[in-house]
Amino acid sequence: MNALYRYRRTRNQVWMALSFISTIIGLGILTLILGGLFWKGISGFHSGLFTQMTPPPGGEGGLLNPIVGSLLMTFIGVLLGAPVGVMAGTYLAEYGDKSALASIVRFINDVLLSAPSIIIGLFVYQVMVAPLGHFSGFAGGVALALIVIPVVVRTTEDMLRLVPVPLREAASSLGMPRSFVIRKVVYRAARTGMVTGILLAVARVSGETAPLMFTALNNQFWSTDLSQPMASLPAVIFQFALSPYKDWQQLAWSGALLITLTVLTLSIVSRALTSSRT
Amino acid sequence: MVPTGVFQVNDTALQATQLKTALTFDKAKAVRGFRLPDATFRIVSRSAAVLVLIILTGVVVSLIHGSIPVFKAMGFEFFTSSSWNPVTERFSAGAAVFGTLVTSAIALLIAVPIGLGIAVFLTEICTPRLRRPIAIAIELLAGIPSIIYGIWGLFFLAPFLQVYVQPSLISAFEGIPILSTLFQGPPYGIGILTAGLVLAVMVLPFITSISRDVFETVPPVLKEAAYGMGCTTWEVVKNIVIPYTKSGVVGGIMLALGRALGETMAVTFVIGNAHKISGSLLAPGTSISANIANEFTEAVGDIYTSALIALGLILFVITFIVIALARLLLMRLNLRAGT
Numbered sequence: 001m002n003a004l005y006r007y008r009r010t011r012n013q014v015w016m017a018l019s020f021i022s023t024i025i026g027l028g029i030l031t032l033i034l035g036g037l038f039w040k041g042i043s044g045f046h047s048g049l050f051t052q053m054t055p056p057p058g059g060e061g062g063l064l065n066p067i068v069g070s071l072l073m074t075f076i077g078v079l080l081g082a083p084v085g086v087m088a089g090t091y092l093a094e095y096g097d098k099s100a101l102a103s104i105v106r107f108i109n110d111v112l113l114s115a116p117s118i119i120i121g122l123f124v125y126q127v128m129v130a131p132l133g134h135f136s137g138f139a140g141g142v143a144l145a146l147i148v149i150p151v152v153v154r155t156t157e158d159m160l161r162l163v164p165v166p167l168r169e170a171a172s173s174l175g176m177p178r179s180f181v182i183r184k185v186v187y188r189a190a191r192t193g194m195v196t197g198i199l200l201a202v203a204r205v206s207g208e209t210a211p212l213m214f215t216a217l218n219n220q221f222w223s224t225d226l227s228q229p230m231a232s233l234p235a236v237i238f239q240f241a242l243s244p245y246k247d248w249q250q251l252a253w254s255g256a257l258l259i260t261l262t263v264l265t266l267s268i269v270s271r272a273l274t275s276s277r278t
Numbered sequence: 279m280v281p282t283g284v285f286q287v288n289d290t291a292l293q294a295t296q297l298k299t300a301l302t303f304d305k306a307k308a309v310r311g312f313r314l315p316d317a318t319f320r321i322v323s324r325s326a327a328v329l330v331l332i333i334l335t336g337v338v339v340s341l342i343h344g345s346i347p348v349f350k351a352m353g354f355e356f357f358t359s360s361s362w363n364p365v366t367e368r369f370s371a372g373a374a375v376f377g378t379l380v381t382s383a384i385a386l387l388i389a390v391p392i393g394l395g396i397a398v399f400l401t402e403i404c405t406p407r408l409r410r411p412i413a414i415a416i417e418l419l420a421g422i423p424s425i426i427y428g429i430w431g432l433f434f435l436a437p438f439l440q441v442y443v444q445p446s447l448i449s450a451f452e453g454i455p456i457l458s459t460l461f462q463g464p465p466y467g468i469g470i471l472t473a474g475l476v477l478a479v480m481v482l483p484f485i486t487s488i489s490r491d492v493f494e495t496v497p498p499v500l501k502e503a504a505y506g507m508g509c510t511t512w513e514v515v516k517n518i519v520i521p522y523t524k525s526g527v528v529g530g531i532m533l534a535l536g537r538a539l540g541e542t543m544a545v546t547f548v549i550g551n552a553h554k555i556s557g558s559l560l561a562p563g564t565s566i567s568a569n570i571a572n573e574f575t576e577a578v579g580d581i582y583t584s585a586l587i588a589l590g591l592i593l594f595v596i597t598f599i600v601i602a603l604a605r606l607l608l609m610r611l612n613l614r615a616g617t
Contacts, residue, residue, distance in 0.1 A: 008510055008513070009510065011510075011512060012510035012511055012512040012513070015511075015512040015515075016403060016511060016512065018395060019395040019396070019398045019399045019402075019403060020399055020403065021395070022391065022392040022393075022394075022395025022396055022399070023395065023396045023399040023400075023412075025392055026392055026393070026395075026396045026416075026482055026483075026486065027412070027415070029479055029482075030415075030416075030419050030479075030482075030483070032434070033426070033427070033430045033434075033479070034419075036430055036433075036434050037426060037430065040433070083326075084326045084329055084330075085326075086326075087322055087323040087325075087326035087327075088323065088326035088327040088329065088330050090323045090326075091323040091324050091326060091327040092327060094323070095320060095323060095324065096324075096327060101324075101327065101328075102327070104331065105327045105328075105330050105331060107602075107605060108330055108331055108334050109330050110601070110605050111334065111598060111601050111602065111605070112330065112333065112334060114533060114536050114537065114597070114601045114604075115337075115540065115594070115597060115598070115601070116539070116540020116541070116542065116567060116593055116594070116597055117540070117542070118540065118542045118567050118570055118571060118590065118593075119337060119341070119540070119590055119593065119594050120337070122340075122341065122344070122570070122574075122586075122587055122590045123336065123337045123340050123341070125574075126340040126341075126343070126344050126587070127336065127340055146333060149329075149330065149333070150330070153330065177312045177313075177315075177316040178316060178319075178320070179315060179316040179318075179319035179320060180312065180315075180316070182319070183319070200421075203421055204421070206423070207422070207423020207424070207425060207426070208423070209423075209424075209425050209542070209543045210542040210543060210567070210571060213571060213574070213575065214574050214575060217575065234423070234425050234543075237425055237429065238425065238543065238546075241428075241429045241432060241433075241547065242432075242547070249433075252429060253429070253433075256425065256426050256429050259423055259425070259426070260422055260423070260426055263421055263422060263423060264418060264421075264422075267417075267418050267421050268418070271414070
């Protein structure tokens with residue numbers, strides 16, 4: 001064996017070893033994070049977590065009001081955002097296609113999809129909170145809707161494009177108007193994918209903190225009044241984790257675990273939905 | 279059978295006319311009935327698409343509108359100085375922009391090599407049986423909210439760095455010109471370096487899954503040809519995979535950069551929130567998003583609020599440029615994959 005061959009073989013082994021090590025490091029760190037989260041979070045799980053309000057420092061309590069607040073605002077976000085996202089995605093896939101408007105919207109949507117969520121918070125603060133003069137759960141919901149829209153637009157367009165064109169042609173040849181082809185044929189064929197997109201949007205939104213901080217603010221007490229400041233899990237985690245009180249920090253960990261479990265469940269369900277069809 | 283006489287012929291003709299009139303009647307009515315919902319649906323979907331444009335325009339306009347007071351009060355000094363004093367109402371973006379850029383740079387320096395390494399492992403080395411589980415695990419991790427990374431950084435990473443890593447960094451680089459400045463000062467645990475590390479961990483799954491996706495667009499026949507010539511795995515990666523996917527990988531890295539620049543929660547927990555530019559990576563600092571997150575609800579006075587909104591505008595402009603470039607690069611890759 002000559003020197004060149006040995007050199008190439010060694011160099012290959014070194015690089016492949018580095019690649020292997022980076023995988024170990026990457027997976028190791030991610031395991032550490034999840035492990036730490038479960039370890040810290042589980043120890044705070046008790047029956048009162050879902051039935052009691054957030055406590056004052058030193059008191060017994062749970063996370064009922066932030067859980068309900070998060071659910072409410074996520075619901076509003078999806079209720080407002082998903083229809084807009086689905087319709088805009090439909091326009092991109094079915095009507096606009098390669099037109100100038102569609103190309104611009106597609107690009108802008110991509111920008112919104114990756115834009116910092118704190119900017120959305122500032123925007124909603126300026127158009128809703130400042131003119132009205134107070135923070136509100138509804139403003140939080142609107143901020144979340146603005147994050148839902150680009151996610152749903154993207155997945156809807158992708159999913160509609162997966163529907164074979166002959167299906168549309170067959171429906172059109174029967175004399176169906178365009179909108180009926182889309183609603184009765186294309187939507188039905190792409191239904192699972194579109195639901196998946198909305199689930200992914202919920203997963204994305206459920207951990208968002210930055211857009212809620214200046215819109216829904218936070219609330220120590222039970223409130224389902226959408227015109228008042230509203231507690232949310234991420235905001236409570238933020239507040240409690242940075243506090244000096246041990247029991248607040250513990251609640252923050254439990255809340256973090258709750259969010260992570262929710263997000264993981266949603267992603268696994270949406271993954272199962274899409275993979276069972278293909 | 280032979281048709282029996284005139285009766286039946288007349289009868290069919292009669293039926294046909296009746297059928298014809300019935301058909302035309304139904305058709306006209308049906309078409310008219312369809313027209314309105316059809317047009318409505320098209321218009322509604324078009325409006326929804328336009329709404330996406332309006333949202334972005336609204337964001338830009340409201341940010342610019344909100345920043346006007348501080349630009350008027352501070353002038354160009356807002357961009358050049360690094361002072362941030364709510365009492366005297368002197369604000370400028372220097373420290374925050376510095377912190378944002380430095381933490382993002384640290385994050386990419388660490389996450390890009392590791393992320394690419396994992397992607398190479400997954401596409402070239404790993405046994406097919408493990409490939410899917412690892413890829414799925416990484417994709418699931420990419421979806422975990424950033425606040426989780428933040429709280430982990432605060433309670434696990436920062437104390438660990440403070441006790442085990444930073445003291446040895448400080449003593450190891452003592453006396454070496456540039457490095458001693460980079461790693462000087464007391465080990466706080468939290469600071470620019472810690473924020474950069476947390477960001478690195480956060481964008482790692484993201485970089486990995488994008489690079490893996492683009493690596494898989496390489497036509498197998500190209501790689502097989504190279505292997506057939508006797509190339510080693512590393513040579514295939516370096517000479518075939520990387521050149522073929524270059525714009526995709528760069529696009530993915532820039533998307534990750536866009537994420538790192540605008541990331542709020544993962545950074546706010548661990549950066550220390552100090553308005554100063556320090557030569558040391560161990561010193562606490564601030565970033566644009568952390569600055570806004572920490573102070574916005576407490577800001578009193580128009581100029582203070584306006585200064586924070588102006589920071590948001592700067593952040594938006596930076597990320598917009600980065601994301602736009604990334605999308606253009608990825609779009610070019612998609613065009614080529616499509617042909």
